[in-house]
Amino acid sequence: MSSTKIAIFDTTLRDGEQSPGCSMYLEEKISMARQLERLGVDVIEAGFPFASEGDFRSVVAVANECRDTTIAGLCRTVPSDIYKAAEALKTARRSRIHTFVATSDIHLEYKLKKSRAEVIDMAANAVRIASENADEVEFSAEDATRSDVDFVCEVFKAAVENGATVLNVPDTVGYTLPTEYAALVRAVKERVVGDKNVTISVHCHNDLGLAVANSLAAIEAGATQVECTINGVGERAGNASLEELVMAMAVRADKMPYTNNIDTTQLYPASQLLSSIVSFGVQPNKAIVGRNAFAHEAGIHQHGVLSNPLCYEIMTPESVGVPKNSIVLGKHSGRHALIARYEALGFDLNDSQIADIYPRFIALADRKKNVYDQDLMALAPVRVPTAIAA
Ligand code: KIV
Numbered sequence: 001m002s003s004t005k006i007a008i009f010d011t012t013l014r015d016g017e018q019s020p021g022c023s024m025y026l027e028e029k030i031s032m033a034r035q036l037e038r039l040g041v042d043v044i045e046a047g048f049p050f051a052s053e054g055d056f057r058s059v060v061a062v063a064n065e066c067r068d069t070t071i072a073g074l075c076r077t078v079p080s081d082i083y084k085a086a087e088a089l090k091t092a093r094r095s096r097i098h099t100f101v102a103t104s105d106i107h108l109e110y111k112l113k114k115s116r117a118e119v120i121d122m123a124a125n126a127v128r129i130a131s132e133n134a135d136e137v138e139f140s141a142e143d144a145t146r147s148d149v150d151f152v153c154e155v156f157k158a159a160v161e162n163g164a165t166v167l168n169v170p171d172t173v174g175y176t177l178p179t180e181y182a183a184l185v186r187a188v189k190e191r192v193v194g195d196k197n198v199t200i201s202v203h204c205h206n207d208l209g210l211a212v213a214n215s216l217a218a219i220e221a222g223a224t225q226v227e228c229t230i231n232g233v234g235e236r237a238g239n240a241s242l243e244e245l246v247m248a249m250a251v252r253a254d255k256m257p258y259t260n261n262i263d264t265t266q267l268y269p270a271s272q273l274l275s276s277i278v279s280f281g282v283q284p285n286k287a288i289v290g291r292n293a294f295a296h297e298a299g300i301h302q303h304g305v306l307s308n309p310l311c312y313e314i315m316t317p318e319s320v321g322v323p324k325n326s327i328v329l330g331k332h333s334g335r336h337a338l339i340a341r342y343e344a345l346g347f348d349l350n351d352s353q354i355a356d357i358y359p360r361f362i363a364l365a366d367r368k369k370n371v372y373d374q375d376l377m378a379l380a381p382v383r384v385p386t387a388i389a390a
């Protein structure tokens, strides 16, 4: 079996940030973006520049900071949005304008109040302007999975004719099923893409808990870009979780012959960093990065794992970057151990931040016997409001 490269498009800073409790300050977005780059994602969607001044500044800052990754900015199919995104992305090493319009009848009638012909014109015009103002253009047919497939293909054809090289098929409301989604992707591949150099992307929400399964089904049907977020954060029930997608492909490479650029040992640090930024952590039983993902409580399981971890572990904790707890942090720990632990958790602290944290760490260790990762995250750098940081 030959292996196909799957591009990982991370939207933690855009779709992720759109969910309740997930808003991030500028400095936090920058450190998250740095971690995403360490992780090896192909595209960072850094924000929706027209939505707010804060979003605009974040996209500018991430574009300046992350030089190895394509930076995307989201916009509606409205010229003012597109020019704003182009301005935010102008210093990016490689810029991508991601423009979207809904294609389902329900959105056309109640939200956009537009005819199908008007939506085709909006898509064509937006993609044309975007392609003159960025290195690449991605076009999304919002609510594609509840849209008429003939119409989705018509809109996609107009987008490709005007310069889009990535076509995204979002399951905006997390409604589709794996076989149905795969059929939609196959239709787009056969009827729109053919032998053109155009990437099919998938973007799944998790309202029925199927975001990862749907994304994998779509990849099998021909999609070569997957949109996802750290810890699966995102609108409502979230987006497809990056760590679950990547580890499913890694662990089941026997059935899914795909490659990607991700350094899986950076998954846990990315998850921990995001948890320290947003106002909620991951559920303990969350696949890959939850506190219990590698914990064994039952005696039979403990015996099995001690004899050979393969009995109950399909991947090693080290392969996803869960640090070995050989060093227990307490009141006798020095700065080196503390810095090393923060690094393992994905924090890149400077000297003044260490100088601020260390005495507070010692004070805490005086009160508690052991200091755990959650405690370190609570001590981590103070939030810097966008207005001050900018
Ligand atoms: O869920 C969705 O449809 C989106 C688009 C903007 C891609 O987030």
Ligand code: ZN
Residues within 6 Å of the ligand: 015, 170, 172, 203, 205, 235
């Ligand atoms: Zn979305």
